[in-house]
């Protein structure tokens with residue numbers, strides 16, 4: 001069993017300074033693949049370094065395998081780490097860099113050799129084994145750093161942006177490789193990344209951090225479909241979610257969201273109850289992902305389904321930019337309700353400067369409290385729906 | 386026209402070197418040439434070359450027992466001094482590589498020997514080592530005449546010199562340690578290396594370029610030690626601390642044998658140069674990274 005539990009862990013680098021990490025509580029089960037994401041400087045590396053034992057924990061508890069580990073030396077913790085800045089040994093060649101952790105354990109030379117070559121082969125750095133780190137490119141260094149963690153047979157891996165410097169192809173390849181290693185070893189992986197794809201595909205759990213605090217920790221699909229607050233909603237997903245300020249109006253039987261330009265969007269049945277009850281006449285923020293905007297004629301784009309009038313879900317804007325993504329196309333629009341982006345089929349018509357009417361799939365929209373920025377429908381890790 | 390300009394550009398480099406060259410010429414090249422010149426002559430008491438004798442000064446030197454004694458004493462002395470001063474400097478630098486309260490005081494005191502004149506330090510050591518009132522004998526309860534006993538005199542001078550030279554080594558090593566990235570120690574500790582392994586696998590190799598440089602400087606410096614011998618032992622008791630530099634001094638300014646002194650100087654120069662060349666040759670073969 002190798003469970004890692006953080007209880008209200010805080011880190012303050014200097015007295016009187018702001019907390020780099022604050023009240024982080026997290027349970028990481030054996031074999032989990034936990035991804036830390038968050039804007040630069042939010043405390044991801046710090047959290048990782050506290051788990052590794054490289055930073056003292058200012059307040060709170062760190063439990064590993066049921067034992068309090070706050071003051072256990074890094075070398076006793078039995079984990080492997082890939083550092084954000086690689087931390088290769090400059091005077092050793094790549095082979096020794098990979099073998100170092102095994103050599104100091106006086107492991108059998110043949111076994112070391114086998115493991116080093118296995119790791120090097122997997123990472124495609126076999127031809128570099130005799131070189132010094134100084135003569136390697138950034139991506140090559142990074143692979144050496146990954147390799148020197150992988151040769152170790154440990155239960156917990158800490159990886160701080162391990163693929164950040166690789167080219168797209170290699171990165172995709174390594175992503176698959178890491179998933180495979182995770183499956184094969186059954187080890188716990190704690191992984192920091194800025195890459196949305198890595199976060200969504202690799203993780204069994206995503207931890208979204210901001211300013212030293214955890215905003216939400218859940219399975220990738222949950223985070224994507226049921227973000228806890230506006231920050232998480234905006235941070236996860238690329239391009240990020242569109243937000244519109246609006247007010248809930250209940251003129252008759254149905255509830256409407258009035259945008260700033262006066263557009264009235266009817267709120268679908270399943271959302272209407274709570275909004276009518278608690279937010280009538282109040283300001284909320286509507287969040288909708290670019291892929292949930294459509295052209296006229298999308299299935300169910302007109303007529304009535306349920307009780308809401310879908311034909312009211314339209315918004316007009318002026319196209320300010322158009323981006324080809326390959327299989328899809330991004331449109332960036334400006335309107336009086338706010339700027340927004342839409343991900344549409346490549347065939348979509350509309351040039352820069354033209355007006356374009358798009359339909360919002362309100363069944364997939366999110367509603368955030370304008371004051372607290374919390375997701376109104378988020379409860380205890382699950383949406384009410 | 387353009388060609389001339391280019392030529393001027395190329396040779397203008399020498400112009401920049403000129404001031405430095407002048408200083409070297411007056412204080413280094415001229416005395417050196419003069420030394421070689423003198424080593425081929427018999428001189429009068431004023432140090433003027435009187436009679437050309439060719440290599441006779443060298444021949445005399447190489448057949449004299451005093452010279453060989455002086456060489457042996459010097460080599461032993463250099464070995465002790467270089468080892469001692471480098472170890473002292475290294476240990477002090479490693480101790481001061483982590484920040485702790487009061488580090489300023491410690492670093493200053495470790496670097497301080499650099500600022501102490503060798504003769505002044507020798508005076509203090511004379512008192513410390515004094516057989517009747519010296520603190521060494523008082524503390525250890527021994528009754529040894531440190532400076533007048535041929536068995537201990539050389540060691541005493543060598544230890545004093547090692548301490549004097551350790552100050553600059555402390556600075557070199559501190560700078561070298563500062564160049565080693567902190568993060569590799571973090572990685573090593575996660576990798577499972579203990580402090581000893583970290584020292585031998587990371588710190589020493591990381592210091593190797595500066596270690597080499599320090600070694601060369603220390604050897605040269607040790608060969609040239611003079612003041613402490615002059616004050617502490619005057620080459621005695623007997624000939625036991627008659628280092629080659631001191632022997633040169635004695636030959637020139639007591640015995641007025643400038644020719645012989647000059648010959649010894651040339652030999653000393655050759656030895657130091659040979660050592661330096663050998664070390665650079667070794668370095669190029671890969672101490673460095």
Ligand SMILES: Nc1ncnc2c1ncn2[C@@H]1O[C@H](COP(=O)(O)OP(=O)(O)OP(=O)(O)O)[C@@H](O)[C@H]1O
Pocket residue numbers: 013014020038039040041042043044045046047084
């Ligand atoms: N050694 C340190 N001393 C003082 N403050 C530090 C130190 N290391 C990090 N910090 C501060 O702690 C905060 C969190 O830093 P951290 O390195 O954990 O960010 P991060 O989430 O890993 O960012 P990035 O994505 O850029 O790597 C930052 O505000 C940073 O300035």
Ligand SMILES: [Mg+2]
Pocket residue numbers: 044045046084160
């Ligand atoms: Mg970081």
